[in-house]
Amino acid sequence: MYAQVVVDVPSKQTNRPFDYVVPEELRTWIGVGSRVGVPFGPRTLQGFVVALSERTDMASGKLKKIEQVLDLVPPLNPELVQLARWMSRTYICHEITALQAMIPGALKAKYEKRIELADDAELKARKRADAQDGGQALLFAASPEEEAISAFVRQKGQVTTEAMLARFPEAGPLLKRMLEQGTFVEVQTVRDRMNAKTALFVAPAASPEELTAHSMKLPANAKRQKELLLWFAENLEPLPLAELTDKLDVGAGTVKALADKGLLSVTERELFRDPYAGREFRRTTPLALTPEQRQALEPVADTLERREHGVFLLHGVTGSGKTEVYLQAIQQCLDQGREAIVLVPEISLTPQMVERFKGRFGSAVAVMHSRLSQGERYDEWRKIVLKRVSVVIGARSAVFAPFDRIGLIIIDEEHESSYKQEESPKYHARDVAVERAAYHGAAVVLGSATPSLESYAKASGRLGSGAAGRYRLLTMAERVEGRPLPAVNVVDLREELKAGNRSMFSRGLYEALGQRLERQEQSVLLLNRRGYSTFVMCRSCGFVVQCPHCDISLTYHQVSRTMRCHYCGFSQPEPATCPSCESEHIRYFGTGTQRVEEELAKLFPGIRVIRMDVDTTSEKGAHERLLNRFRDRQADVLLGTQMVAKGLDFPDVTLVGVIAADTVLHLPDFRAAEKTFQLLTQVAGRAGRHRLPGEVFIQTYTPDHYSIVTASAHDFGAFLEQELDIRRQRGYPPYYELVLVTLSHEQVPLLVRAGEAFASRLKQCWEHERRGRGPGYPADSLGHLNDARGDGAYFEVYGPVASPIPRIKDRYRFQCMIKYRGNVDVAGMLAETAAAFDDTVRNDKLTISMDVNPQVLM
Ligand SMILES: Nc1ncnc2c1ncn2[C@@H]1O[C@H](COP(=O)(O)OP(=O)(O)OP(=O)(O)O)[C@@H](O)[C@H]1O
Numbered sequence: 122m123y124a125q126v127v128v129d130v131p132s133k134q135t136n137r138p139f140d141y142v143v144p145e146e147l148r149t150w151i152g153v154g155s156r157v158g159v160p161f162g163p164r165t166l167q168g169f170v171v172a173l174s175e176r177t178d179m180a181s182g183k184l185k186k187i188e189q190v191l192d193l194v195p196p197l198n199p200e201l202v203q204l205a206r207w208m209s210r211t212y213i214c215h216e217i218t219a220l221q222a223m224i225p226g227a228l229k230a231k232y233e234k235r236i237e238l239a240d241d242a243e244l245k246a247r248k249r250a251d252a253q254d255g256g257q258a259l260l261f262a263a264s265p266e267e268e269a270i271s272a273f274v275r276q277k278g279q280v281t282t283e284a285m286l287a288r289f290p291e292a293g294p295l296l297k298r299m300l301e302q303g304t305f306v307e308v309q310t311v312r313d314r315m316n317a318k319t320a321l322f323v324a325p326a327a328s329p330e331e332l333t334a335h336s337m338k339l340p341a342n343a344k345r346q347k348e349l350l351l352w353f354a355e356n357l358e359p360l361p362l363a364e365l366t367d368k369l370d371v372g373a374g375t376v377k378a379l380a381d382k383g384l385l386s387v388t389e390r391e392l393f394r395d396p397y398a399g400r401e402f403r404r405t406t407p408l409a410l411t412p413e414q415r416q417a418l419e420p421v422a423d424t425l426e427r428r429e430h431g432v433f434l435l436h437g438v439t440g441s442g443k444t445e446v447y448l449q450a451i452q453q454c455l456d457q458g459r460e461a462i463v464l465v466p467e468i469s470l471t472p473q474m475v476e477r478f479k480g481r482f483g484s485a486v487a488v489m490h491s492r493l494s495q496g497e498r499y500d501e502w503r504k505i506v507l508k509r510v511s512v513v514i515g516a517r518s519a520v521f522a523p524f525d526r527i528g529l530i531i532i533d534e535e536h537e538s539s540y541k542q543e544e545s546p547k548y549h550a551r552d553v554a555v556e557r558a559a560y561h562g563a564a565v566v567l568g569s570a571t572p573s574l575e576s577y578a579k580a581s582g583r584l585g586s587g588a589a590g591r592y593r594l595l596t597m598a599e600r601v602e603g604r605p606l607p608a609v610n611v612v613d614l615r616e617e618l619k620a621g622n623r624s625m626f627s628r629g630l631y632e633a634l635g636q637r638l639e640r641q642e643q644s645v646l647l648l649n650r651r652g653y654s655t656f657v658m659c660r661s662c663g664f665v666v667q668c669p670h671c672d673i674s675l676t677y678h679q680v681s682r683t684m685r686c687h688y689c690g691f692s693q694p695e696p697a698t699c700p701s702c703e704s705e706h707i708r709y710f711g712t713g714t715q716r717v718e719e720e721l722a723k724l725f726p727g728i729r730v731i732r733m734d735v736d737t738t739s740e741k742g743a744h745e746r747l748l749n750r751f752r753d754r755q756a757d758v759l760l761g762t763q764m765v766a767k768g769l770d771f772p773d774v775t776l777v778g779v780i781a782a783d784t785v786l787h788l789p790d791f792r793a794a795e796k797t798f799q800l801l802t803q804v805a806g807r808a809g810r811h812r813l814p815g816e817v818f819i820q821t822y823t824p825d826h827y828s829i830v831t832a833s834a835h836d837f838g839a840f841l842e843q844e845l846d847i848r849r850q851r852g853y854p855p856y857y858e859l860v861l862v863t864l865s866h867e868q869v870p871l872l873v874r875a876g877e878a879f880a881s882r883l884k885q886c887w888e889h890e891r892r893g894r895g896p897g898y899p900a901d902s903l904g905h906l907n908d909a910r911g912d913g914a915y916f917e918v919y920g921p922v923a924s925p926i927p928r929i930k931d932r933y934r935f936q937c938m939i940k941y942r943g944n945v946d947v948a949g950m951l952a953e954t955a956a957a958f959d960d961t962v963r964n965d966k967l968t969i970s971m972d973v974n975p976q977v978l979m
């Protein structure tokens with residue numbers, strides 16, 4: 122047998138599979154998606170098996186053998202391997218870069234794999250799952266051989282796979298079967314934690330009903346036992362014994378008594394580095410849906426039922442109860458024996474979300490996000506590979522969860538730009554989700570109160586026949602239980618100044634805050650970070666401290682009192698005097714939030730403020746702690762940057778204030794108005810979500826801007842019409858697609874030459890293509906679009922021009938923007954064009970980076 126392997130060298134020359142011989146003894150363990158070690162030149166490299174076949178076109182005598190298999194259970198599956206190929210074509214990146222993006226960082230580190238005997242509970246669970254799946258639980262009578270293997274493993278505790286294969290060289294297929302049957306589990310240990318800790322864990326061994334029923338039968342003096350049973354009737358998660366005895370004040374004897382009755386199970390297991398360890402998630406049950414929720418769920422449920430592929434855009438106003446729709450759709454997906462992926466912007470920002478999912482689905486949920494340690498992330502991921510969970514909730518990269526029976530993918534706050542990865546592979550999780558779902562015959566639900574124009578256009582058929590109906594639109598226009606959307610006041614800051622108010626609070630907002638303090642209700646204040654300086658500026662001469670390697674100002678870091686470059690990492694101490702004029706009036710301009718906090722304290726002595734910004738949330742878990750304190754009413758005001766705008770659901774928040782709404786508006790970004798509308802709508806949506814009605818103050822210098830006017834009227838439709846008009850006229854998405862090509866080099870002359878050569882070569886490419894298609898193509902300006910003949914295809918290269926940040930890490934940067942629409946193979950033309958620069962890239966260290974559908978235009 123032969124394997125095609127993509128090796129871990131991201132280069133043009135190696136961007137293809139290489140053939141290897143699969144040695145007989147490794148056959149059982151190798152599948153498409155396996156990670157293997159292969160000889161490559163003088164080295165051994167890691168690689169992924171992307172195909173297997175009985176034949177090879179190479180002279181087989183020349184082929185080398187695969188040296189080792191790195192995992193017993195392949196970390197990827199054939200579908201993900203195929204997805205990587207699609208990504209490399211779509212986003213113009215190396216296949217290995219796409220493959221590597223799909224596995225957690227810990228797998229790239231040193232690790233060791235071991236096998237251990239599954240405990241009974243796990244084995245039973247596995248068989249139950251099999252049975253539910255329609256399959257037959259395989260109850261096998263152990264053969265002497267199997268007995269011998271089990272005995273060996275039992276005796277050793279944990280065995281490395283090497284030791285195992287050395288001891289039973291012939292037993293490959295049998296071992297594999299035993300692994301599949303759940304006799305063994307594979308444990309991978311990252312080297313830095315080879316002495317994994319174990320602890321006794323207590324878990325319920327009967328259903329909640331049984332536990333409750335039993336607790337009633339206990340004699341009155343068995344209070345502790347009763348308490349323990351009722352607790353486990355509510356909480357699904359296994360808990361370390363020590364923690365349990367501590368929490369419930371019960372002795373180990375009590376636990377043992379119940380374990381002896383078979384109501385609880387006590388097992389020794391490896392301590393998973395569970396970021397949510399020790400947290401209880403109150404079990405929740407499905408809510409009775411509102412009519413709008415039912416209407417939204419129905420088509421999704423239908424699609425699930427038929428196991429069809431379909432993409433839905435769920436446009437539901439803030440507080441309309443989208444989460445409950447997600448939860449019930451997931452429940453149905455799980456009932457079908459299929460798996461679900463839930464993407465949320467950056468999960469640590471919304472700990473409430475995790476709570477909702479863990480509360481409904483308990484330990485069937487794995488959680489993945491970037492703030493977990495490498496080990497934690499690896500453990501969560503392993504739960505997916507080993508099929509211990511069927512729901513994963515996570516940030517962007519969770520879209521690659523190695524499930525193989527996906528039924529549903531949900532993307533909450535689908536408009537968020539964090540779904541786009543800014544380094545290679547520069548993928549958008551939304552597109553990857555749709556691609557995966559198409560393969561699996563799965564449903565995708567994109568949810569938002571402020572959908573991206575791209576998605577909305579696809580859902581509403583705005584783009585004409587080609588794209589029409591690609592997404593199905595579901596609308597929830599009302600908050601649950603008829604709660605009103607908050608009343609919004611737009612305050613013109615220019616008028617405030619005229620009236621002699623020089624404070625950062627308008628009179629209206631000041632009064633409203635005072636009322637909230639009196640009534641003991643809570644307020645959220647948003648200060649948009651981006652508009653406020655975090656740089657150090659001289660007040661005498663205006664000098665701003667810049668990075669010596671990049672053309673960008675340095676950012677002040679309060680904790681270390683240093684100034685750092687966000688692009689290259691350069692850092693220097695804060696200057697005492699101005700390097701330019703030697704004035705001492707050089708100072709840090711603050712994150713803004715600090716200044717607001719100071720002013721609040723002055724205006725309202727004794728006010729309790731929780732400040733949430735980069736400074737206060739850098740520590741692990743800080744977000745969650747701050748939000749919990751706010752929820753527990755230990756503060757009157759939650760003050761922060763964008764992080765306070767999204768997803769939060771606090772009943773007592775009745776006031777939202779936006780200190781300055783226009784700060785994003787003036788950024789050189791065609792999405793500036795869209796981002797402003799989204800931010801204002803989202804933050805306004807935090808007010809009055811429950812019993813108490815809400816009120817919003819938006820302070821601005823441009824009260825007439827359509828993004829502010831429409832956001833304050835909760836009028837997405839009106840915003841959409843205006844914005845689409847502008848996009849059409851200026852030739853931006855969703856009417857046109859963009860690719861940003863950035864070239865960089867240490868020397869400007871070479872860079873300019875390369876940039877111009879690149880642009881003209883690309884244009885030639887299109888010219889050639891266009892001629893081939895025959896007459897009838899509009900070759901010139903955007904104005905011709907509307908009466909485009911042919912198939913309406915359009916292609917234009919803008920630039921090269923210097924990038925908005927013209928230098929990073931001592932390398933100068935030029936960019937070309939490509940605008941196109943219709944049936945144009947842009948990726949193909951770009952790949953072809955870039956290939957012509959291979960020599961310059963290799964010999965002269967030119968870099969060319971391509972960003973398909975860029976979110977950041979710098
Ligand atoms: N059917 C229902 N009956 C009663 N309450 C509900 C129902 N559905 C949702 N809720 C409650 O309504 C509130 C708002 O729901 P949710 O947080 O899901 O809104 P959302 O649509 O996600 O809003 P946002 O976009 O602002 O995050 C929550 O407190 C939720 O528990």
Ligand SMILES: [Zn+2]
Binds near residue numbers: 660661664700704
């Ligand atoms: Zn100065």
Ligand SMILES: [Zn+2]
Binds near residue numbers: 669670688690
């Ligand atoms: Zn720098």
